[in-house]
Amino acid sequence: MCIFISKFMKKRSSVFRSLRAPRRVTCDDSPGIPIAVPSAPLLRAYKGRPDQPRPPVLTLGGRTSLGIGRCKKVDSVPDFQPDQFQGLWHVMEIFSTSSHCMTMTFKRTGRYTFKVTESREFDLLRRLGHDHTFANTGTFTVKHPWHPAKFKARWPSNIFGSADATIVDTDYDSFAVLVECQHVLFFFRRTSAVILSRENSLDPVIVSRVKADLAKYDLDVAHFDVINHSGCRAPGEAAFNYAIDASTLSFLRRQHKSSKARPKTPPRARPPVRFGMRVPRLRIG
Known part of the structure; x- marks a missing residue:
């Protein structure tokens, strides 16, 4: 950890x-x-x-x-169009990972919110011959209406809370660039950059240009790892399909809160007091 x-x-x-x-x-x-x-x-x-x-x-x-240190400041896409951006994206390269078949699916659920599902296959399980897929579903919420491409990203698997996500560049039809950053333990920062493609391949010229642009923000592009998309299974087609989303965590939180809730006993009624003297109640019958 x-x-x-x-x-x-x-x-x-x-x-x-x-x-x-x-x-x-x-x-x-x-x-x-x-x-x-x-x-x-x-x-x-x-x-x-x-x-x-x-x-x-x-x-x-x-x-x-x-x-x-603090997160690097990156620019977002001007005049971002969320309806054109939603849909399936293949992860071409991402910071320091050994996963395979990574995809990200953006589904607009509100004016300022996305439901984002990240699917992958773990390298170790794949080497062991375990037919599986793993899906992690989070939410992207626009931080400010005047910056619609800057989000507050919440992943249920992230124990440190929410992160800042920025769509740095996209043409909506072929490629997109996403950068996430999060402050951890007061003086650390966790940074991740993702190069996305609508297809399972991307022109190397675009990849080189994207990395050159990210290097201008003082991001170390040497951390990029290429994702292998050969022999991939769609979510639900594998023998074992693992998934985690916000509803699972909220169910656990509800159970946790309900276990702590205890019925409160009503306070015992006191007899009325007049002029500083306690008058006992009289029982009839």
Whole structure:
């Protein structure tokens, strides 16, 4: 889990002062991914040896890049048309992931809201021959009406809460670029960039131009991983179809709240008091 990063980063001053390494780690939303942290003797062994490649400070496979500082400011699509943007998009490249067959489906549910379903196949389960699909359904809500391409993204699998999502570029017919960023543990930021396509392939010229544009926002395009779309199953066609959405979490929250709710006993009535004297009630019969 990403929360273990805080325990390691408490000693970041001495570690980074000796390594002079960039303060960047990668993080995954998927459970069960081991964390690789170099031991203290290994870190000391690399101190003062610039000719040797330095070990990674903290890495794990994921779909986000974790850094220190505030989120980068990115521009959104001017005059965004949500009706033209909705529909199925294939994920061509995304930050640091090992998943396959990733797609994102945008369905407009209100004037300022989208229901977004992200579908994928996990690489480890696919190697083990497990026929499956995994769907994660969240909501995109427009932050300000005058910026209709900037959203507050809420994913049920994100334990840190909502994130800022921005549609940086799109022509609605062939490609789109989505950037998400979230502040974590006060001084960390989780950043993810996605290159989308209406088809399961995209012109390399467009991909190169998109990466050049993202590099202008100081986003490290080296984190991009290409998604394999060969032999993909549509959601519902696999032998095992896993899904998580907001209704599942809300059901758990409702159960949690109802278990805490206890019937309150009404307060016991007190006899009337007149001129500072307590007058007992009289029973008749």
